[in-house]
Amino acid sequence: MTQVLRRGRGSLAFGFLVQGVAFALLVTRIPAIQDRYGVSDALLPAFLAAVPILAGVGSVATERLVKRVPPSRLLRWSQPVVLLALLGVGAGERMVELGVALAAFGLAVGVLDASMNMLGVSLQRSYGRSIMLSFHAAYSLGGIVGASLAWVGAHWHLALWVSYLPVVLVLFPAVLVGSRWYVDDRDAGPMAEEKGGDGQVVVFKWLLPLCLVMTVAYIGDSTVSNWSAKYLQDVLGSSEQMATVPYNVYMVTTLLGRAVGDLGVRRFGAVAVVRGGALVAAAGFAVVATAPGAWVGMLGFTLLGLGLCVLVPQTFAAAGRLFPGASDAAVARLNVFNYLGFLIGSPLVGVLGDLWSYRGAMLVPMVLVLVTLVYARSFAPQPDRYGGGHERPRTADVGRGSNGL
Numbered sequence: 153m154t155q156v157l158r159r160g161r162g163s164l165a166f167g168f169l170v171q172g173v174a175f176a177l178l179v180t181r182i183p184a185i186q187d188r189y190g191v192s193d194a195l196l197p198a199f200l201a202a203v204p205i206l207a208g209v210g211s212v213a214t215e216r217l218v219k220r221v222p223p224s225r226l227l228r229w230s231q232p233v234v235l236l237a238l239l240g241v242g243a244g245e246r247m248v249e250l251g252v253a254l255a256a257f258g259l260a261v262g263v264l265d266a267s268m269n270m271l272g273v274s275l276q277r278s279y280g281r282s283i284m285l286s287f288h289a290a291y292s293l294g295g296i297v298g299a300s301l302a303w304v305g306a307h308w309h310l311a312l313w314v315s316y317l318p319v320v321l322v323l324f325p326a327v328l329v330g331s332r333w334y335v336d337d338r339d340a341g342p343m344a345e346e347k348g349g350d351g352q353v354v355v356f357k358w359l360l361p362l363c364l365v366m367t368v369a370y371i372g373d374s375t376v377s378n379w380s381a382k383y384l385q386d387v388l389g390s391s392e393q394m395a396t397v398p399y400n401v402y403m404v405t406t407l408l409g410r411a412v413g414d415l416g417v418r419r420f421g422a423v424a425v426v427r428g429g430a431l432v433a434a435a436g437f438a439v440v441a442t443a444p445g446a447w448v449g450m451l452g453f454t455l456l457g458l459g460l461c462v463l464v465p466q467t468f469a470a471a472g473r474l475f476p477g478a479s480d481a482a483v484a485r486l487n488v489f490n491y492l493g494f495l496i497g498s499p500l501v502g503v504l505g506d507l508w509s510y511r512g513a514m515l516v517p518m519v520l521v522l523v524t525l526v527y528a529r530s531f532a533p534q535p536d537r538y539g540g541g542h543e544r545p546r547t548a549d550v551g552r553g554s555n556g557l
Contacts (some may be wrong), residue, residue: 157278160335164271165290167231167330170323174238177316178257179181180302181496184312185241189250199250203213203258210262215484218270219328223480224334227267231327233260239320242312250515268482273472273479282417285501289410298458352477359482361475361527362467363489369463370493370522371500372456374431375517376402378498380470383440389509390446398453405457413462421532425462425464430524433459441511464525470531
């Protein structure tokens, strides 16, 4: 059984890496996609917003599907769809073809993200120790690889389909082979069954603090991905070439933070790690907002990578602990707030920057990140959370009332 879990962990980590590659190849080539299809600046936000909206739909659908289909099967077939949709984005010629490809990409990503994190939560429960951050470290590594491949394509002025085709040809069969070793709860053995508590219902008011943290984390992440280059160049006066550095630094520090994050959780506990991450991220936004020059600004983005990187994986893990008998449903519902944060983050900074100032705009996600401190206890192991004489509500009680959504 140990060998089964190890293979399952390795194959799932590879799935996270592939998703990081695919997503980075899409978002880092947006200017080239816009040029290929003649998408106007006015229409581009609608196309970009459609992807996370449809991903949210896919995540909601996954909550329903996992009642009949195991998450491993959903992941096995959604990941190839994401890769084919990416190729479709690069190979199409008409606007309608771009719309269809992005719609398929968004829906499949929603299913993929939800099922991937479902398997991560169940594997962590089977291992009995924190491993969730290692999966998201693989995603960060994939993002760095994908961004590097996108840079090569842009540097050599390759057509989009020429950039995407070799990646899809390599990764498509690889994910199909790797998916043979995915491990569901039902495959994980007695440890998963002992902690299951079948029949539990997800109570949204219990999940709400984690939903808020997830939203805040992605507001911070989208602020960096969408505004770091512009901020460094327009506000801090860097060169165009130097303005591309902060996001790369952010991705590298995110990878490093996640690579060692599980050790921190095992040593200090999830609550301490989340609190520390929130404080470091807030310090990063404060440094960015007050930076006198580009180099200090890059220090701020470095701190952001180290701070924000722990929040999302630990939020998924906390949802699994909160609802051990309904972790798949909890993860699917929580995953929707990933896309909500992404949708809010970019326009929030843009509007505040235009109405106020971009320095001032950076203080808003700083304050939002600090809100995480209020909800840090939601990340505690359940014996602590329901200790002190308060018994965890029984399954029969959980479903009662209007809050059992």
